[in-house]
Amino acid sequence: MAALPLVARTGLPRPAAAAPGRHRGAPAAAPLHSSSRRRPQPAQQPPPRRLEAPRAAVVDVDVGEEEEEPLSSVDIESLEYAGGSYSVQGCLVTPACPNVVYQVLTDYEALTRVFHNVQSSAVRTCAHTGAKQLVQTCKWAFLVFSGTFVHELNVVEEPEQRQLTFSLAHSAFMREFVGSWDVRGLPGGMTEVRHRLSVTPTVAPPQRIGDLSKCIFRKQVVGILEDLDRELEARAGRGSR
DSSP states (O other): OOOOOHHHHHTOOOOOOOOTTOOTTOOOOOOOOGGGSOOOOOOOOOOOOOOOOOOOOOOOOOOOOOOOOOOOEEEEEEEEEETTEEEEEEEEEESSOHHHHHHHHHOGGGHHHHOTTEEEEEEEEOTTTOOEEEEEEEEEEETTEEEEEEEEEEEEEETTTTEEEEEEEEESSEEEEEEEEEEEEOTTSOEEEEEEEEEEESSOOOHHHHHHHHHHHHHHHHHHHHHHHHHHHHHHTGGGO
16 A cells, blocks of 8 residues: 655645746745836926027217318320420319419419429519510420520409410510410319410421420429419318328
8 A cells, every 4th residue: 555645644735736837936926016117207308498698789880980081183185286386285173162273373473382383473564455464484394405484474364254364475485375274163072173275386396396295295284283283282281181
């Protein structure tokens, strides 16, 4: 007769059979409690906003810059030599007042201070006609030659139009001479001074020499207009700036 199992002898209950899939002697899984559930993640906060420094306002400031004074200009508008006569027309544009320009041109005895080629200048009245005349001693230069000559000019003044006209009364250096000044105001406060000359020397050079010497005559007329401009600058105080 087979022996009874020990458990039967001791009277202890037989342990329950292990559940399928579980090994004997393995600890049972702990029951799930509410505390072991996954906690909800906190709401994601937006990244902090980057603050930009305020831009500096751009303000146009008028510093009150001093306006540049208009500049004068000299231009030779025409120049020719024909039939033994030189004809030239030049123009000076200046900020000087038209009345001041006309006063300078009619201050005959002060012309030695204005024009570098005038050595002496005097006003007289013609005994026969009673017309105003101008007696001047002037310098001349041609190539390497230079000298002086005296001429007597009849003067016609037109103050209302600010015009002057000179015609030859007597000269040993010239056979014909006609000169004029025309002063006019321009828009913008400028003044136009136009100077015309027509000169026929006593001894007229040949055409070829006359054409070559036109540049010398041109230079002399430019010098006259530049002399006038310097005098106007001095009277207006522009030359001291």
